[in-house]
Amino acid sequence: MNGNTATKSQASNHSITDPPPGGSKCFDDDGRLKRTGTVWTGSAHIITAVIGSGVLSLAWATAQLGWIAGPAVLFMFSFVTYYTSALLAACYRSGDPVTGKRNYTYMDAVQSNLGGVKVKVCGLIQYLNLFGVAVGYTIAASISMMAIKRSNCFHESGGKSPCKVSSNPYMIMFGVAEIIFSQIKDFDQIWWLSIVAAVMSFTYSTVGLALGIAKVAETGKVRGSLTGISIGTVTQTQKIWRSFQALGDIAFAYSYSLILIEIQDTIKSPPSESKTMKKATLISVTVTTIFYMLCGCMGYAAFGDMAPGNLLTGFGFYNPYWLLDIANAAIVIHLVGAYQVYCQPLFAFIEKIASERFPKSEFINKEIEIPIMGFKPYKINLFRLVWRTIFVIITTIISMLMPFFNDVVGILGAFGFWPLTVYFPVEMYIAQKKIPKWSTRWLSLQILSLACLIISIAAAAGSFAGVVLDLKVYKPFKTSY
Known part of the structure; x- marks a missing residue:
C-alpha cells in the first residue's frame, strides 16, 4: 500500500540541487525520482487495496437487504466512493492542479x-480506524484458521462430529506472528508484499464466488426474496438493526480513501495526476463493484436467508473441503501482511512522537545491534519492541472479547466511511476550489455529506446493536464454534 515510500526515501537524497520547475528527465518537479505510474498501475493498486476481507460479508449484507435494496445499496456506495475519490484526487496538489505543491x-x-483542529481530528479518526482494522483482521484470520480445522474435522468424521473449536488459540497464534512481523521495520514497504496480497485476495474472493455459482447450479434455484431476510427468521427489530449493519459492512468493503493520495503520488504527469487518478478510480470502482455484485448476489442466491456472515467460514459449503482450506489459508496469509500494512504507519507515528518528546531517552532512541550469522546485524529498539508488542496484545485481547466478524466490520465501515471517504474530501474540495457558501454546488456537496453521515450513524447503531445481541449469547474466552 505504501509501496512508493521506498522510492521516496531514495529520491530525497537528490533534492539538494533544486530541479527545474517542470522537473528533469530523472526527477519530478519536487526533486523526487520521476514517477512512472499510469492509469493501469493506479487501478491495480486501488483494486488490490479495496478487495479484501470486506468481500466475505457481502452475501450476508445482501441477504439482510434483499434483491432490490442489496444491489441498489452496493451501487450507491460505489457511486459515492467514486465521486468523493474524484474530489479527493483534485486535492493532491494545493493551488494549481498542474504545478501546485x-x-x-x-x-x-x-x-x-x-x-488547524481538523488535522488533529482527521489523524485521530485515521489512527483509531487503523486500530479497529487490526482487531477486525485478527478476528477474520482466526475465523479462517478455525474453518480449516473444522473443515478437516468434518471431512475426517464424515460430518458426524460437531467439531467444536475455540477461536482463542488461533487469535493468540495470529498475535504472536504479528508481534514478530511488527519488529521488522518498514515491513509494509517490502515490494512483493502487495503482489502476494493481491494474489491471495483474488484467490479467496474467486473461490467464494465460484462456490456460490456452483451451489446455485447444483440446486437449480435462486434463493432469497425481494425484501431480504423474512420476519420470522428474525424479529422486526432485528431486521431493522441488521439492515443498518449491512450498510456498515458494505461501506467497509469500499474503504480505501485513506491511501488514495499515496497511490496518486506514484502517477506520472502530464496529463495532470488528478485526471489520471479519476480514470483509475472509475476503472477500479467499476471492476470492484461488478465483482462485489457477483459475490454478494451469488452468495445470497445460494443461501437465501441463511447466508453466512462470512462466506467462506459460515459452513454453507462443506465440499470440496481442500478448496475451502486453500481459500481460508489465502485469507490468513493476506491478513498477516495486511495487518502490518495498516499498522506500521501507526507504529511509526507513535514512535516519531515519542522520540520528539524524549530526544535524550536511550530506551526510546537507542538502537541495539544484534549480530546474525551470515546477515547484516539486526537493529532492535527497546521502545519499538515494547510498544508494538503491547499494541498487538491489546488488539488480540479485544478480538477475543468480541470475535464477531460482521459486527466489527460494520462498526469499522460506519466509523471510517463518513469522515474519511466523504466529509474530509468534500471539505477539502470546497476549500481548494473556493466554492462560495450557500451556492448550489456548495449545498449539493453538503447534502451529500449529510446523507452519508446519516447512513454512517445508522450503520454504527446497527452494528453496535449486533454486538450487544451477540454478547448476550457469547461468553468471552469460553464459547466454541
Whole structure:
C-alpha cells in the first residue's frame, strides 16, 4: 500500500540541487525520482487495496437487504466512493492542479487544505480506524484458521462430529506472528508484499464466488426474496438493526480513501495526476463493484436467508473441503501482511512522537545491534519492541472479547466511511476550489455529506446493536464454534 515510500526515501537524497520547475528527465518537479505510474498501475493498486476481507460479508449484507435494496445499496456506495475519490484526487496538489505543491498523504492534503483542529481530528479518526482494522483482521484470520480445522474435522468424521473449536488459540497464534512481523521495520514497504496480497485476495474472493455459482447450479434455484431476510427468521427489530449493519459492512468493503493520495503520488504527469487518478478510480470502482455484485448476489442466491456472515467460514459449503482450506489459508496469509500494512504507519507515528518528546531517552532512541550469522546485524529498539508488542496484545485481547466478524466490520465501515471517504474530501474540495457558501454546488456537496453521515450513524447503531445481541449469547474466552 505504501509501496512508493521506498522510492521516496531514495529520491530525497537528490533534492539538494533544486530541479527545474517542470522537473528533469530523472526527477519530478519536487526533486523526487520521476514517477512512472499510469492509469493501469493506479487501478491495480486501488483494486488490490479495496478487495479484501470486506468481500466475505457481502452475501450476508445482501441477504439482510434483499434483491432490490442489496444491489441498489452496493451501487450507491460505489457511486459515492467514486465521486468523493474524484474530489479527493483534485486535492493532491494545493493551488494549481498542474504545478501546485504536492501532498504525499491524506493527512498532508488535510493539513494544506483545511489545517488547524481538523488535522488533529482527521489523524485521530485515521489512527483509531487503523486500530479497529487490526482487531477486525485478527478476528477474520482466526475465523479462517478455525474453518480449516473444522473443515478437516468434518471431512475426517464424515460430518458426524460437531467439531467444536475455540477461536482463542488461533487469535493468540495470529498475535504472536504479528508481534514478530511488527519488529521488522518498514515491513509494509517490502515490494512483493502487495503482489502476494493481491494474489491471495483474488484467490479467496474467486473461490467464494465460484462456490456460490456452483451451489446455485447444483440446486437449480435462486434463493432469497425481494425484501431480504423474512420476519420470522428474525424479529422486526432485528431486521431493522441488521439492515443498518449491512450498510456498515458494505461501506467497509469500499474503504480505501485513506491511501488514495499515496497511490496518486506514484502517477506520472502530464496529463495532470488528478485526471489520471479519476480514470483509475472509475476503472477500479467499476471492476470492484461488478465483482462485489457477483459475490454478494451469488452468495445470497445460494443461501437465501441463511447466508453466512462470512462466506467462506459460515459452513454453507462443506465440499470440496481442500478448496475451502486453500481459500481460508489465502485469507490468513493476506491478513498477516495486511495487518502490518495498516499498522506500521501507526507504529511509526507513535514512535516519531515519542522520540520528539524524549530526544535524550536511550530506551526510546537507542538502537541495539544484534549480530546474525551470515546477515547484516539486526537493529532492535527497546521502545519499538515494547510498544508494538503491547499494541498487538491489546488488539488480540479485544478480538477475543468480541470475535464477531460482521459486527466489527460494520462498526469499522460506519466509523471510517463518513469522515474519511466523504466529509474530509468534500471539505477539502470546497476549500481548494473556493466554492462560495450557500451556492448550489456548495449545498449539493453538503447534502451529500449529510446523507452519508446519516447512513454512517445508522450503520454504527446497527452494528453496535449486533454486538450487544451477540454478547448476550457469547461468553468471552469460553464459547466454541
